[in-house]
Amino acid sequence: MAGMTVQQWKRSTASRLTDGSVDQSAGLDARLLLEKVTGLDQIQQILRSDQLLSDTELSKLEELVQQRLSHRPMAYILGSKEFFGREFHVDERVLIPRADTETLVEQVLAFVSENPRKQDISIIDVCTGSGAIGITLALKLGCHVTLTDINRDALEVARANAERLGASVTLLEGDLLSPAEGKYDIIVSNPPYLTQTWCDQVSKEVAWEPRLALDGREEDGLGLIRKLVEQSTSHLDQGGALFLECDYRQAPTVAALLEEHQFVKVELARDLAFLERVVWGILACTSS
Numbered sequence: 001m002a003g004m005t006v007q008q009w010k011r012s013t014a015s016r017l018t019d020g021s022v023d024q025s026a027g028l029d030a031r032l033l034l035e036k037v038t039g040l041d042q043i044q045q046i047l048r049s050d051q052l053l054s055d056t057e058l059s060k061l062e063e064l065v066q067q068r069l070s071h072r073p074m075a076y077i078l079g080s081k082e083f084f085g086r087e088f089h090v091d092e093r094v095l096i097p098r099a100d101t102e103t104l105v106e107q108v109l110a111f112v113s114e115n116p117r118k119q120d121i122s123i124i125d126v127c128t129g130s131g132a133i134g135i136t137l138a139l140k141l142g143c144h145v146t147l148t149d150i151n152r153d154a155l156e157v158a159r160a161n162a163e164r165l166g167a168s169v170t171l172l173e174g175d176l177l178s179p180a181e182g183k184y185d186i187i188v189s190n191p192p193y194l195t196q197t198w199c200d201q202v203s204k205e206v207a208w209e210p211r212l213a214l215d216g217r218e219e220d221g222l223g224l225i226r227k228l229v230e231q232s233t234s235h236l237d238q239g240g241a242l243f244l245e246c247d248y249r250q251a252p253t254v255a256a257l258l259e260e261h262q263f264v265k266v267e268l269a270r271d272l273a274f275l276e277r278v279v280w281g282i283l284a285c286t287s288s
Helices: 006-019 026-038 042-047 055-069 074-078 099-114 132-141 152-165 196-200 223-232 251-260
Strands: 080-083 086-089 123-126 145-149 169-173 184-189 236-245 263-270 276-283
Touching: 006 026, 006 055, 026 042, 026 055, 026 074, 055 074, 074 080, 080 099, 080 132, 086 132, 086 152, 099 132, 099 184, 099 236, 099 263, 099 276, 123 132, 132 145, 132 152, 132 169, 132 184, 145 152, 152 169, 184 223, 223 236, 223 251, 251 263, 251 276
Parallel strands: 123 145, 123 184, 145 169, 184 236
Antiparallel strands: 080 086, 236 276, 263 276
């Protein structure tokens, strides 16, 4: 590989990734790996296509290519993933934020916009992982958000992201809403919701992600969601809302679950693939 130019390396690497069944975005992956090692962005890579890569650069690049050939996700190799226009640090301690989860954030923002309740809105992001959802809401709404996760390692990632992005958050370690005190205007969560069968069938890339953040427990994958919905009824202010991400195959069941627990105006929202991804509802006001 000695004496390779930028362009030669990109072509060779894209071909190797394709041959290694990492072909969905082989060209893009090659460009991003090159940028990580050399600092050359897309335009610079074109302008300096004939620039020779040093032995040190080639060695570092080969190490990253081997990681990608082992199906390690690009987000883990690069150490970051974009979510709602911001870069979030991610590694094997947390789930990689998905574009479809932006639907969850959009639904919360729309609810707040349509229901201006008070100056200081209280929000809790349950199973926060990297903190992408809660931190995004804190920054978009200019409010303080509580982040909870059962995994202390995940909370360390969320803390680092909040500090770097300048979000006002409180971090709580514990199972779902168990560590939370008091009531909130909004509970939002992208909890684990895959069945054990679905977990066993995930792609080689997803297999790198923490199983704890994927397995929703129980045969239908809704064990944690059932528990969270039940807990939510005592942690929401009257008229407060619960927003959940789930699999489209589970959405009708989750909607029925909310209705069983006195949630009203239950709605389902579709993701980028037009699949039902978010279920949310408002806790009915009860006269005491």
